[in-house]
Amino acid sequence: MADVYESLVGIVGKNFVSNSKEERYFYARDPGLMPPHEPDYVVMPKTTEEVQQIVKLANRERVPIVPMGGGMALTGLVIPLKGGIVMDMKRMDKILEVNEKARYVVVEGGVPQGMLKEHLKKHHPDLRHSIPESPPITTIAANVVIHGQGRLTQQYGFNSDMVNGLEVVLPTGEICKIGSCAVSPYWFSKGPPMPDLSGLFLGWLGTTGIITKLGLKLYPRKKLKDMEIFVTDNGDLMPDIIYKITQLEVVEDLTPWTQPRPRMFEGNYHVSIFFTGDTEEELEFKRKMVWYGLKEYIDSKDGGFMMIPAELKATFMANPAKSMTNFADVRKGGGFEYSGPIIPTELYPSFVKKAEELAARYRVVQNCSGRVIQGGHCMMFSFAFTFNRADMDEMDRARKALHDAAEYALEKGGVLWKPTIFEQKMMIQRMDPNTLKLMKSIKRLLDPNGIMNPGNWEVN
């Protein structure tokens, strides 16, 4: 194994390889509840060619590789379950191109969300991307690989739907272009009009290749934004409320939520409604549409718009929202994890009840939130539980609550998002046999030596 270390040093230089105990400890875990497992090496490549050489080395030595972005998925997706190499992509942080007229950007595989946000703000103030509610250090490539969502998901779909092309180092070491960039200098499409091969990589959690470049769609940045929060005490109305709002086609982002603390939120169902405009008139028109759209609930007293103090509004409007970090410390000790199944919006009320039931059963503090996806075709529902990291018993109870939440979500027709390895197994067990067979064939074809993020999507 000393040869592997020396070989890695030969590829990236000694400052960017480590097998020290301290580094291995750090890269063995994420902030969630999955048990840690140490890698043998951590490596930080700078170029696609370095990535390629490392992958070839790993193939030769049959050493696992786990590509890592910000490491903030919380579900253990970059914990090296079988040791090997953690490939930290953060040095590949170049923003390579912004095509303003075609509204896309090409970035390297380690570019963080915060960097792109600031770059666009400074150099292309009329454009923006869909920023997820995660720390700015999380990377764009990792986010699309897990089918993440962001502030523009209600309008345009999963963040992975916004991918406009990929450059991937395959598990066997070839560099492969996906999308229009395979035949053109332009990155305007991830597939159409050709076969869309991006599905071989998006959603595979780093088990089929390493993204070294990606094209991402950008969208108009409006000059003004505002929000309203609609509240009802009748959860059964939530699907209709969401339907009515999405039917208006004026809302940028739509996030339903319930939480028992602080007490002002107890027992009610909320939906945060974000809208934007280039002028006060446009903004006011959209507000009016939203209020008109939900007027029947105000008249029947079944729901109403919350009065939002200015300070609270600023908290809600922040993007990414920082308020979840407060929730993570409700129990002190800074622990927080969520199971986030993708579900039809009609299931929202029953999922909230389930979250409350699980919190009571396992004596943990819960918070339910969600994000409506692309006009209401579905939504992400977050069963979130907070815990004290110094309290092993509480962590175990949170773990059990999350497990039950995942079981429930699958039973009711949901599909688990960024699943832990245990949740992946739950889905594999329920999966259509021919789908599973196809996944096996793809995995075997792309990764014949099984070196890519082993333990995840273990369809074989």
Next chain:
Amino acid sequence: MLELKFDKKKCADCKAVSCLVKCQYIDLNKTEAKKEWQKVINGEDSFVLDACTTCYACEEYCPFGNHPFYLIVERQEEKNVLAAPRALIKQWVNMCAPSGKFMLGDVKEKTASLCFMPRLGSLAQGKLFEDVATSWILGAEFFCNAVYLHFSRMSVIKERLPKIIDNISKQGIKELICLHDECYATYNSLAPAYGIDVPFKTIHYMEHLYQKLKENKAKIKPLNVKAAYQRNCSTRLVPQIDHFVDDIFGLIGVTRLDREYDRENALCCGALIWASKGYDAGHDVQQRNIDDMEKHGAEYCVFNCPACWDPLAEKVANRGIKPIHMIDLCKLAMGEEQALKLPEMPLEV
């Protein structure tokens, strides 16, 4: 059980029925008003209960101090006519429930009440508050609870208010400076209307300001500005305080604009009208009010109640009128900084 001091005979003898005839949100002549009001008195169904915007103004319109608004709230609750959506009522009842998490300054016999609004603490600083700035109480345990007049929940007030008064008394407070107009109104209108004893003296913050400004007259730099005064709902419960606005403005060189929607004809901030009646009604009230401010050349919109600030401050600022709380206005005249400002919104989208 606490009962409202309401005298049917006063209403029977009343010819003007000002409570409803003067109402800015219900259009009735005297005959119709008499008939509808009798229904309210009798506990019968009346559209008035549903149409009421809870602006509190009828308390001021009634020449007999017979508490028509409190009766409306009682009747709304009895007949389950909700003045706001259920979820908002639940939210407010939960939000202000005492939970043992109050905060105390260095409480002395003369103390300022920050009510349940921490921002009042940042307002009450500087020369004008130097004798009481460290002596304060804050929290749901000291919250006057008058807000439930907006939510058809007189029962909550009746349940909590005696305990609140007791909580304040137990701090050994003899004189309470009410930084929130609504607190003063509660102890000087609501409490007596229900026969609740208030065993401490209450001082409206404007009276305090006026006294302090007089003491510091030499230090005042007249502002020489024109201001629209935004009356809030609870001023309707204690209209006897309104002269302090004129008195203070006179001392600091501010002209109170003689506009359509001030004094008895004032329009409320609209927050509850938005919540209970929807966009058109809420928007209309605010637009008329701000248009009126603009038409009369207001440079400042002066707020008495911080709760009016949230629905209105940004909107008046968008018209080029500076929103400011009365305390801050006085501080400006003393050469001090404005504390309550619109927050910087994250405009990046």
